[in-house]
Amino acid sequence: xxxxxxxxxxxxxxxxxxxxxxxxxGSAIGLGNIWKFPYITGMHGGGAFVLFFIFCIxxxxxxxxxxxxxxGRHTRKDPVGAFKGLHGGAWVLTGWLGVIAGxxxxxxxxxxxxxxxDYLWLSFRGTFTQQxxxxxxxxxxxxxxxxxxxxxxxxxxMLMTVIIVIGGVKSGxxxxxxxxxxxxxxxxxxxxxxxxxSPGGAQAVRFLFSPDWSKLDPPAMLEALGHAFxxxxxxxxxxxxxxxxxxxxxSIPKVAITVSLMDTLVALLxxxxxxxxxxxxxxxxxxxxxxxxxxxxxLFSRMPGGTIIATLFFLLLVFAALTSSISLLEVxxxxxxxxxxxxxxxxxxxMGAIIFLIGVPSALSNNMLxxxxxxxxxxxxxxxxxxxxxxxxPLGGLLIALFSGWVxxxxxAKGELLKGDTNAYIYPAxxxxxxxxxxxxxxxxxxxxxxxx
Numbered sequence: 001x002x003x004x005x006x007x008x009x010x011x012x013x014x015x016x017x018x019x020x021x022x023x024x025x026g027s028a029i030g031l032g033n034i035w036k037f038p039y040i041t042g043m044h045g046g047g048a049f050v051l052f053f054i055f056c057i058x059x060x061x062x063x064x065x066x067x068x069x070x071x072g073r074h075t076r077k078d079p080v081g082a083f084k085g086l087h088g089g090a091w092v093l094t095g096w097l098g099v100i101a102g103x104x105x106x107x108x109x110x111x112x113x114x115x116x117x118d119y120l121w122l123s124f125r126g127t128f129t130q131q132x133x134x135x136x137x138x139x140x141x142x143x144x145x146x147x148x149x150x151x152x153x154x155x156x157x158m159l160m161t162v163i164i165v166i167g168g169v170k171s172g173x174x175x176x177x178x179x180x181x182x183x184x185x186x187x188x189x190x191x192x193x194x195x196x197x198s199p200g201g202a203q204a205v206r207f208l209f210s211p212d213w214s215k216l217d218p219p220a221m222l223e224a225l226g227h228a229f230x231x232x233x234x235x236x237x238x239x240x241x242x243x244x245x246x247x248x249x250x251s252i253p254k255v256a257i258t259v260s261l262m263d264t265l266v267a268l269l270x271x272x273x274x275x276x277x278x279x280x281x282x283x284x285x286x287x288x289x290x291x292x293x294x295x296x297x298x299l300f301s302r303m304p305g306g307t308i309i310a311t312l313f314f315l316l317l318v319f320a321a322l323t324s325s326i327s328l329l330e331v332x333x334x335x336x337x338x339x340x341x342x343x344x345x346x347x348x349x350x351m352g353a354i355i356f357l358i359g360v361p362s363a364l365s366n367n368m369l370x371x372x373x374x375x376x377x378x379x380x381x382x383x384x385x386x387x388x389x390x391x392x393x394p395l396g397g398l399l400i401a402l403f404s405g406w407v408x409x410x411x412x413a414k415g416e417l418l419k420g421d422t423n424a425y426i427y428p429a430x431x432x433x434x435x436x437x438x439x440x441x442x443x444x445x446x447x448x449x450x451x452x453x
Contacts, residue, residue, distance in 0.1 A: 011076055012169025017250050019174040021258050024069075024242050026177040026323030027233045028263040029184070031112060034320050035292045037231065037267040038274045040223055042285030045215030046207040049224055050268070052216055056228035057260050060441050063433040064234045064397055065256040067404035070416040072243025073252065078334035079237035082244070087407060094399040098237020101392045102331035103351075105236060107359035108381050109328065110161070113321035114153030114363070115293060118143060120318050123300070123310035133301035140293045144366035154363050155356065157318075161325045162352035165333055166345055169245050173326055180319045187316040188266060191273035194309065200279030207285060208271045222448040225441055230389055232263055235396035238327040241334045251420030253430065266320075273313075277303070292317070329355070390449035398442045405435030 014020040041049055075082040079095035119139075122128070128136060143149060164176045195201055233239060243252065274292075277299050278285050300310040329352065336347035361369055365380035374383035404413065410431070417427050447453060 011245065013245050013247050014174055014250075015170050017255065019170070019178065020242070020246050020250060021255055021262075022177040022181045023173050023327070024239060024255060024259045025262040026181055027238045027242060027327035028231065028259055028324075029181075029266045029320055030233070030324030031109070031116075031317065031321050032227070032231050033263065033267045034270045034317055035112075037227065038271050038285075039291045040227060041208070041271060042275075042278075042291070044220040044223060045212055046285070047209055047211035048213050048216040049220050050208055050271075051211050052221055053224040053228055053267075054264060056225045056441070057232070057264055059433060060225065060438045061228045061232045061234065062253075062256050062260050063430055063438050064229075064401060064442075065232055065239050065260065066253055066417065066430055067400055067413075067434055068234065068237075068239035069243030069246065069252045069256060070413055071400070071404070071408070072240040073246045073248075074412055074416050076244050078244070078338040079240050079331065080335055081338045082240060083403075086412075087403070091399075091403060091407065094396060094403060095237065097392055097396040097399070098235070098240065099332055099335045101236040101388055101396060102238065102328045103355060103358070104384055104392070105388050106161075106325060106328040106332075106355050108362040108384050109321065109325055110154050110158045110356065110359050111150065111362045111381060113157045113318065113325060114150060114155075115140075115143060116314055116317040116321055117157050118149065118153045119293065119297070120311065120314035123307060123314050126307050128297050128300040128306050128310040130301065130306075133298070136297050136301045137294065139297060140290070147364050147367050150363040150366075151360065154359060157321070157325070158352055158356045158359075160322060161329050162348055164322070164326045165329045165352075166348045168344060173330060176326060177323055180323050184266075184316055184319045184323070187312050187319075188269040188273060191309065191312060191316070192269045195273045195276030198276045198280045200276040200281075203279040204272060204275035207275055207279070208268065219448075222445055226389070226394070226445045226449060229397055229442070229445065230393060231267065232260060233324065233327060235393035235400065236328065237331040237396070240400075241331045242327065244334070249420050251422040252417060253422050253426050254420070391446075394442055394446035394449060398439060398446055401434055401438040401442055405431070405439065 014023065071082050071086065075085045077085055079098035080092060081095070083091045083095040122139065127139070164172050166172060167175065195204060229235065246252065274296065275285055277296065281299050281302065283295055283299070296313065297310065300306040303309060329348070332351045333344065333347045336342040336351065337344055362381035362384060365372070369380055372380055374380060375386055378386060413431070414427050417430060418424060
């Protein structure tokens with residue numbers, strides 16, 4: 001069954017390969033790299049976990065990212081339209097999973113990102129200093145118990161996201177990422193440099209890069225595989241949507257490999273920025289999710305120059321969150337623009353408002369709604385997070401891998417993959433990984449997260 005190339009409907013394109021790389025890297029590099037990677041690495045003992053994580057990026061992450069971008073560029077559509085155009089039938093549900101994931105993840109992502117904006121404001125005001133160090137441990141619990149404050153910062157962050165997405169592909173998404181990504185790398189390099197020069201620097205390097213294979217048990221391996229997946233923004237339609245704005249001359253494998261390298265580099269630099277501080281002050285690397293909002297602020301308040309370092313760190317966190325949130329909103333906006341013929345402004349404002357409202361229970365879930373449990377003993381925010389990261393994303397990723405490896409005609413895949421200056425040998429390697437390796441590994445993550453083993 002042959003498909004004519006869909007006509008391009010008033011669709012923006014990236015102005016250059018660099019713009020595409022920056023935007024895709026921005027989508028991939030988010031709170032997961034800076035907030036989650038260090039604490040799961042800490043919990044799973046460092047070096048061996050890091051090496052296995054990199055192995056997963058190569059065998060699952062890059063092939064899946066290439067697959068999403070190929071589907072996006074070939075159809076020039078949002079996730080739902082892409083699967084409709086390529087195959088139709090039940091496969092359209094794969095596209096729907098992406099749009100629903102973008103919708104749900106952004107609803108609570110704005111709440112957590114709002115905490116980062118609040119902390120940026122606090123560090124700007126000089127809260128993390130020696131004379132205030134007594135109050136610092138209380139800041140996070142005070143924030144969580146203040147519903148109005150959380151709603152305010154959630155709204156501020158959502159507004160920033162909406163303003164960028166309204167600007168469109170070139171002057172919104174691409175321009176914002178071209179400004180924020182270099183600053184993000186600069187801040188990280190400064191923080192990692194400070195970390196490496198601190199007393200805990202050498203210990204942090206050993207922890208991150210010398211593998212202790214005895215610590216790499218099956219749960220750690222599945223965690224690394226799952227994180228490789230979420231770290232690259234896969235399974236949520238973001239890379240598919242961004243791929244649909246790529247021009248015909250761009251080599252998709254080169255973009256995917258570059259983005260994956262940048263993403264991994266940011267995760268490792270975050271480890272080099274955070275672990276030296278943790279080791280210098282004799283804290284536990286396995287401090288869990290509280291590491292960024294509880295442990296680090298206390299340490300900032302004890303450090304010389306803590307205010308500057310805290311301000312840089314939370315600015316980094318806000319930028320990382322923002323480059324990802326705009327890609328999540330873009331998936332939803334692209335759907336309404338492509339399928340329902342809405343204008344970009346209307347789609348962005350209406351969907352931004354609805355997603356904000358859906359996020360309200362997440363913002364209230366630590367105080368007013370703290371007794372509302374959805375999945376087990378988890379509050380609203382944790383339940384939505386669990387549903388997305390453990391079920392919707394791995395399922396979306398599994399379906400995209402199966403579709404690309406077994407359903408999509410290889411002529412389409414090969415044609416898209418070899419455009420631009422791509423080496424011909426990449427195709428058989430990609431096809432083998434997407435057909436046999438990625439589905440098995442993603443299925444394992446899915447079954448593990450779903451509690452089957």
